[in-house]
Amino acid sequence: MTSLQRPTINNILAEGLLWALLFIVVVELGIAKAFTAVLKSKGIYKHLRAQKGVMGPNLADDIVVMLGFGLQHFFAGALIIFGTYSGNLGYVRSGLLCEWGWESKDFVNVVTATGPYREGSVTETYRASLKFHHLPGIVLALPIVYYELHQNTHVQTIAAIMILFGGVGVLCNVVRLTAKHAFNANPRYMFVLGVVDTIFCFGFLRFAVFPYEVYRLVLDLVRAQQYVIGGLVVLGFLMMFRFNVSVFLLKLEKLLEFTRPASDSSPKLLKRASSSLHPVVGDVD
Numbered sequence: 640m641t642s643l644q645r646p647t648i649n650n651i652l653a654e655g656l657l658w659a660l661l662f663i664v665v666v667e668l669g670i671a672k673a674f675t676a677v678l679k680s681k682g683i684y685k686h687l688r689a690q691k692g693v694m695g696p697n698l699a700d701d702i703v704v705m706l707g708f709g710l711q712h713f714f715a716g717a718l719i720i721f722g723t724y725s726g727n728l729g730y731v732r733s734g735l736l737c738e739w740g741w742e743s744k745d746f747v748n749v750v751t752a753t754g755p756y757r758e759g760s761v762t763e764t765y766r767a768s769l770k771f772h773h774l775p776g777i778v779l780a781l782p783i784v785y786y787e788l789h790q791n792t793h794v795q796t797i798a799a800i801m802i803l804f805g806g807v808g809v810l811c812n813v814v815r816l817t818a819k820h821a822f823n824a825n826p827r828y829m830f831v832l833g834v835v836d837t838i839f840c841f842g843f844l845r846f847a848v849f850p851y852e853v854y855r856l857v858l859d860l861v862r863a864q865q866y867v868i869g870g871l872v873v874l875g876f877l878m879m880f881r882f883n884v885s886v887f888l889l890k891l892e893k894l895l896e897f898t899r900p901a902s903d904s905s906p907k908l909l910k911r912a913s914s915s916l917h918p919v920v921g922d923v924d
Contacts (some may be wrong), residue, residue, distance in 0.1 A: 651736065651784055658715075658733075659740035666707045667754075675703050683817075690820050693812075693889055695761040698820060702813055704755045709809030711741050716803020723795045731789045731798075738802055739780035746773040764885070772882040775875030782868055793856035800844045800852070801879075808840030812890070833894040841890055845883045850876070 646654075678684040678699065687699035694701050715737040722730025748754035749769045756766065788794055815832040818824035853876045860869035 645787060646732070646784065648781075648785065651781060654733065655736040655740040655743065655780075657740070658737040659744040662707075662711055662741050662744065666710055670710065671703050671707045674706055687817070687820055693816075693893055694765045696759065698816060700755070700760055702817055705809050706813050707755070708741070708745070709806050709813055711737070712802050712806030712809060714806075715741070716799060716806055719795060719798045720803055723799070728790055731795060732784050734802070735780050735784055735789055735798060738776060738798075739784075742773045742776040742780075746770070746777060749773065765889075768882050768885045771878045772886075775879050779868075779871055779875050782871070786865070786868070788860075788865075788868070791856065791859060793852045793859060796852045797849065797856065800849050804840045804844050808836040811836040811840070812893075816893070830894075837887070837890040837894045841883070841887055845887070849883075850880075 675684065678687065684699050687702060688697045690698035692698045692701035694704065715734045718730045718734030718737060722728055722732070722734065746769075748756045749766055752758050755761075756769075761769075783789055783794060789798075811832045815829045815836070819826070819829050853872060857869050857872055860866070860872065
């Protein structure tokens, strides 16, 4: 396992802010805008805007935002996984700071109603949930890195669950929702992607594995007499649990939409997809 020189607070903040800047340039100004341009050029964007969103009033803006933080979560989580299994904990530290930088930037957007969270772009319920989501990561990441707690296996597992698999679930959702509403995609495959996202990446990992790993981490912190950080971990878990419940219900509602017949006003390809799914749902149940 590669030994690390303990970072200074200035180094930690500088790296986190650098990751936030890279996210703005590469993802928000690059990939997200290019993706939006492709949707518009194919005539898909207008149709997606007519569909009710998960986070806000329309699905087009939702999908673009989800693509952005899905890629960010996946990249940060991949750094953590690589660092964990290679023994180079510098990558684990960078993955956590990548997440911290994005969380901090996104929290500012949520609170100030700027960027992707401008007024009317997301529901107030989702805006409040995002605050509960971001605060634990913002508060805990810095002491975890500073006190080198990212070497703890439970921290690494929690990070993988919340960051990497969070990204995987979000990207599954992007593919599923885009394919459902814009292409003549096989609804059986789209339903499977929804199950992977909602039931495994979110449901099982966040309501079964995550609480257990938090419990084990708190025990380690108590043994090490790190009571303040242990208390922050418990508080962060409670805030994240509140977010998990609210988002899980939203995801479940969207997943169940695949079991309902399309309305007469739906595009023909969507009606064909919806009607062909019903035998599959019966088999699943």
